[in-house]
Amino acid sequence: MIKITDLEKIYRTDLIETVAINKMSFEVRQGEFVAIMGPSGCGKSTLLNILGLLDDCDGGSFIFNGQEIAHFNEQKRAMLRKKNIGFVFQSFNLIDELTVYENVELPLIYNNIRPADRKVMVEETLEKMQIMHRKNHFPQQLSGGQQQRVAVARAVVNKPKLILADEPTGNLDSHNGNEVMDMLTSLNEAGTTIIMVTHSEHDAKFSHRIIRMLDGEKITENILRELDYIPDTDLKENA
Amino acid sequence: MITYYLKIAWRNFKSSKLFSLLNLLGLSVAIAVCIPLFLFIGKERSFDSGYANKDHIYRVNLIPHQKSDETWGSVPNAVAPAMMQDIPEISYAARMLKNGFGTPASLRVGQENFKEDLLYWSDPELFKIFDFQFTAGEGKNPLQEDNAAVINESESRRLFGEASPLGKTIIVDNGPTLVVRGVYKDLPDNSSIDPAMIANFKSSRMSRSIYWSNASYETFCLLKPGSDIKIVNQKVQALTAKYIKDPSDRWFSLSLQPLSEIHLHSAQVMDTYISRIGDIKTVRQIGLLGLLIILIACINYMNLATAKSEKRAREVGINKTLGATRKQMVLRFYADTALLAFLSVVTGFLLSFGSLFLFNSISGSHLAMTDLFGLPTLLFLMVIWVLVTLLAGSYPALLLSGSSALQLMQKRFHAGGLDRVLRKALVVVQFSCSIVLIIAIVIIYQQMRFVGNKNLGFKPDGVLMINISGVAKAQNLVGFTNEISQMPNVRNVAFLQSPPGFGASQRSLHKADAKSDLTLYTCHADAEVVPALGLHLLAGQSLPKQLAKTDSAVYVLANKKVVDFMGWTPEQAIGRKVDVDLGENAYIVGVVDNFNYLSLKSPIEPYIYYAANDAPESFNALMVKINTDQLAGTMDKIQSAFGKDVPSVAFDYSFLDSHLATLYNADRVMQRTVLLFSCLAIFVSCLGLFGLSAFMAEQKTKEIGIRKVLGASNFSISRMLSLHFLRLVVLSIIIGIPIAVYLMREWLSNFEYRIHISWLVVALAALSGLLIALITVSYQSVKASRANPVNSIKTE
Ligand SMILES: Nc1ncnc2c1ncn2[C@@H]1O[C@H](COP(=O)(O)OP(=O)(O)OP(=O)(O)O)[C@@H](O)[C@H]1O
Numbered sequence A: 001m002i003k004i005t006d007l008e009k010i011y012r013t014d015l016i017e018t019v020a021i022n023k024m025s026f027e028v029r030q031g032e033f034v035a036i037m038g039p040s041g042c043g044k045s046t047l048l049n050i051l052g053l054l055d056d057c058d059g060g061s062f063i064f065n066g067q068e069i070a071h072f073n074e075q076k077r078a079m080l081r082k083k084n085i086g087f088v089f090q091s092f093n094l095i096d097e098l099t100v101y102e103n104v105e106l107p108l109i110y111n112n113i114r115p116a117d118r119k120v121m122v123e124e125t126l127e128k129m130q131i132m133h134r135k136n137h138f139p140q141q142l143s144g145g146q147q148q149r150v151a152v153a154r155a156v157v158n159k160p161k162l163i164l165a166d167e168p169t170g171n172l173d174s175h176n177g178n179e180v181m182d183m184l185t186s187l188n189e190a191g192t193t194i195i196m197v198t199h200s201e202h203d204a205k206f207s208h209r210i211i212r213m214l215d216g217e218k219i220t221e222n223i224l225r226e227l228d229y230i231p232d233t234d235l236k237e238n239a
Numbered sequence B: 001m002i003t004y005y006l007k008i009a010w011r012n013f014k015s016s017k018l019f020s021l022l023n024l025l026g027l028s029v030a031i032a033v034c035i036p037l038f039l040f041i042g043k044e045r046s047f048d049s050g051y052a053n054k055d056h057i058y059r060v061n062l063i064p065h066q067k068s069d070e071t072w073g074s075v076p077n078a079v080a081p082a083m084m085q086d087i088p089e090i091s092y093a094a095r096m097l098k099n100g101f102g103t104p105a106s107l108r109v110g111q112e113n114f115k116e117d118l119l120y121w122s123d124p125e126l127f128k129i130f131d132f133q134f135t136a137g138e139g140k141n142p143l144q145e146d147n148a149a150v151i152n153e154s155e156s157r158r159l160f161g162e163a164s165p166l167g168k169t170i171i172v173d174n175g176p177t178l179v180v181r182g183v184y185k186d187l188p189d190n191s192s193i194d195p196a197m198i199a200n201f202k203s204s205r206m207s208r209s210i211y212w213s214n215a216s217y218e219t220f221c222l223l224k225p226g227s228d229i230k231i232v233n234q235k236v237q238a239l240t241a242k243y244i245k246d247p248s249d250r251w252f253s254l255s256l257q258p259l260s261e262i263h264l265h266s267a268q269v270m271d272t273y274i275s276r277i278g279d280i281k282t283v284r285q286i287g288l289l290g291l292l293i294i295l296i297a298c299i300n301y302m303n304l305a306t307a308k309s310e311k312r313a314r315e316v317g318i319n320k321t322l323g324a325t326r327k328q329m330v331l332r333f334y335a336d337t338a339l340l341a342f343l344s345v346v347t348g349f350l351l352s353f354g355s356l357f358l359f360n361s362i363s364g365s366h367l368a369m370t371d372l373f374g375l376p377t378l379l380f381l382m383v384i385w386v387l388v389t390l391l392a393g394s395y396p397a398l399l400l401s402g403s404s405a406l407q408l409m410q411k412r413f414h415a416g417g418l419d420r421v422l423r424k425a426l427v428v429v430q431f432s433c434s435i436v437l438i439i440a441i442v443i444i445y446q447q448m449r450f451v452g453n454k455n456l457g458f459k460p461d462g463v464l465m466i467n468i469s470g471v472a473k474a475q476n477l478v479g480f481t482n483e484i485s486q487m488p489n490v491r492n493v494a495f496l497q498s499p500p501g502f503g504a505s506q507r508s509l510h511k512a513d514a515k516s517d518l519t520l521y522t523c524h525a526d527a528e529v530v531p532a533l534g535l536h537l538l539a540g541q542s543l544p545k546q547l548a549k550t551d552s553a554v555y556v557l558a559n560k561k562v563v564d565f566m567g568w569t570p571e572q573a574i575g576r577k578v579d580v581d582l583g584e585n586a587y588i589v590g591v592v593d594n595f596n597y598l599s600l601k602s603p604i605e606p607y608i609y610y611a612a613n614d615a616p617e618s619f620n621a622l623m624v625k626i627n628t629d630q631l632a633g634t635m636d637k638i639q640s641a642f643g644k645d646v647p648s649v650a651f652d653y654s655f656l657d658s659h660l661a662t663l664y665n666a667d668r669v670m671q672r673t674v675l676l677f678s679c680l681a682i683f684v685s686c687l688g689l690f691g692l693s694a695f696m697a698e699q700k701t702k703e704i705g706i707r708k709v710l711g712a713s714n715f716s717i718s719r720m721l722s723l724h725f726l727r728l729v730v731l732s733i734i735i736g737i738p739i740a741v742y743l744m745r746e747w748l749s750n751f752e753y754r755i756h757i758s759w760l761v762v763a764l765a766a767l768s769g770l771l772i773a774l775i776t777v778s779y780q781s782v783k784a785s786r787a788n789p790v791n792s793i794k795t796e
């Protein structure tokens, strides 16, 4: 589904150049759950933003669904993004002025789904995320875990092929964190590709594969389990 | 989609109540202020637009050669007939002479007397030029007979009640008897001409001789469609050369002024009977003021919107991540502004009932409440709505929608600091406007005081003016004047041709060795004029009390201007002969100090009072200097004496000081309007400053908390917060002062007597601006500095 080769991202400010991504290459297959780990400032978020088509790259190749998109402009990327990709952020990024229901409905509005269908899809998703009873609340009236569930619901309501999560449990306690991880896992089992940035070894173990980064470069890749089957040994090895 | 944006907009509105209300208040006050201003401008511009021939009607104006910077609105009575006869392009021309050159008439209907201010003597052609709608009488040619008159509906009700006035007689000033031949609908109040009664010019005393000298006849003409105004103007010009045989008597030239320009472009035109005079300058000032207020309110909105943009930025970033396009985001911000603007327009509209009332009462206008529901108002509100939405909404819409999702979601979105710079610039622009307004307010006020306290050279207070133009002969009043002279509270009784401020005859003062003559005013008077008006004698004495029957001399009491022109001291002037077109034997008997009878906008004119047997002008007014201690009682006695001694004339009186006040009225009205609305503008911009400081304080709560934990005092914190704004305010003062001084110099140059702009006053005004800003800002600063640091650090 995703194939990057020699991907580069350089931030230029007046004085210094920061090489945030340095000739990274890897592949993510359809249905995979990949975790990206590494110390703070190593370029994880930058990478995720490029993969999520929020940012452009300065070199290398980026093939998404068999299409080279490294040269796409903002408008084309936006089109591709809204059809295919859902985002979950560490800080939830819900819109304060909208209710739970309306927040989840938003991507459907931007994808021009008819109102009747929207209602069905939103309610189905809220049901699945078990926050249906809170649908008329505003984000600030919810706990952190509930807010992140709403954010996940908003990311998946559109049935995207790919979900990008940047430290989805970073602001949550372990109980709420686990709930969110369960949710992501079951989405993955239902066929959604997931790429997740995390600092938590515990959360990373839910994935098929961990990509470790340092200073904008990939240093290792550990395969925890193959797609569709879970090798117990691998899990233990990393524990 | 749009409902979604409106929903967000509404929730935004509710969630930040303070800012929303400040914006709403600011915008709606601005709109409420603008509505009466708009109606006022609309009415001023609509003047005379109702006449079918409006594009072909002209007034004949006169420019005296001696003072070519003057334009008069009236011409000699020979002009209209000559134009009709000689110029083929002129369809019709008609004179309009206000009765008694502007003094009210006394009408006698049956046994009753009525005072009439709006009686005009005119030619039948008038009805071909302007359209009058007749509701009684045949209307075709209503002034066919020489003694015919027509009246408007109000006048008909006033004089005749519900009875039909047709065929009834009216005696004017104990002179001609007129027969009512028609009743016309009252002319709209946006008509420059305003007759309540029109009588055939042929019945007027003034029609007996047709001449090219005295210019007292307002004259209108109707051009044939398609005629070239330039050529017609030349032909009108040529009339004087043809009809005035002696070239030295050709003292003026003529020019045509289109009807459409009469209302707004005649502020400098003298000697017109039209009282509904506007001024394009006023209209422009008012329009500018309205725009300024709207602009200030929009700046408030922009400021608060950009101040909130850091929060908004995140929201836009999220929406973009979720697939919102740039266009959709632009729309979302416009929806935000449009909603607020709509609420403001509605609130402003409701408030405008109050502001219209206020405007009417301070400006003396008569704008109708029903105009608020007219189509123009509706369109105006729509335009304001769209304008405010575009003006105020554009900055957040374009700034935020143009940035990428990623930039927007970063913790601190600055748009490269552009929003901060812009916000500061907007505050400076706005406060500079306020500084200009504050300085303007102070200087206008000072000038008004100055004009009010100016020594006029005479004492108008306690002078009762009684109109006696309806009395056939001054001798008929002897009984009356004798009677009131005996009253304890009556000090002096003077007979005058016309009271101060009413204009007088214009004549020329000749001087042997001078290049040109001096135009001066002459007024027929008697000995009592000096004590009655409180004139200050410099030399000689007042006019003689009694003239021998055979005395052919003309006794002259001149003001200093006159003797200055002759090159005499007041003492030297006594007993000298002067040539003022009043005959061979005119002698100066006294010299009085200069006095100013016109508005202080105009310079002091040379003026003489004269007394003579067979004077060319008759007495039209009695000046009764009274002791105002028991005013009501004195007035009653004078009135009953008048009713007894002069039963056939209406008792028409007024007080000289209040009449003079009306001369400055237009200015005063304008000034009061400007004052009030400037205050409102300052209020609106303070609202903005208040909101902005509230926002800053809110934004800095964390910083304040940390500083306090580190030991900062409340005072140092509120000083820090206030200083941020005060720097901007000081910059505004630096920008505002030169602009204000320049504008006020321009304004003051309209006055002949004016104050000098004192730097101290300007500095004080600017300082008070600073103080206003300080008070506005410090409320929030102090509040923020008092807050418990623990609470503020916890948030976020
Ligand atoms: N907009 C930017 N301009 C300049 N440099 C940037 C910008 N964004 C990120 N960087 C730099 O790029 C590098 C990678 O940043 P990135 O945010 O991707 O790190 P990260 O791995 O997500 O860190 P963390 O775990 O703390 O979230 C850092 O050195 C950062 O300073």
Ligand SMILES: [Mg+2]
Pocket: A044, A045, A046
């Ligand atoms: Mg990161």
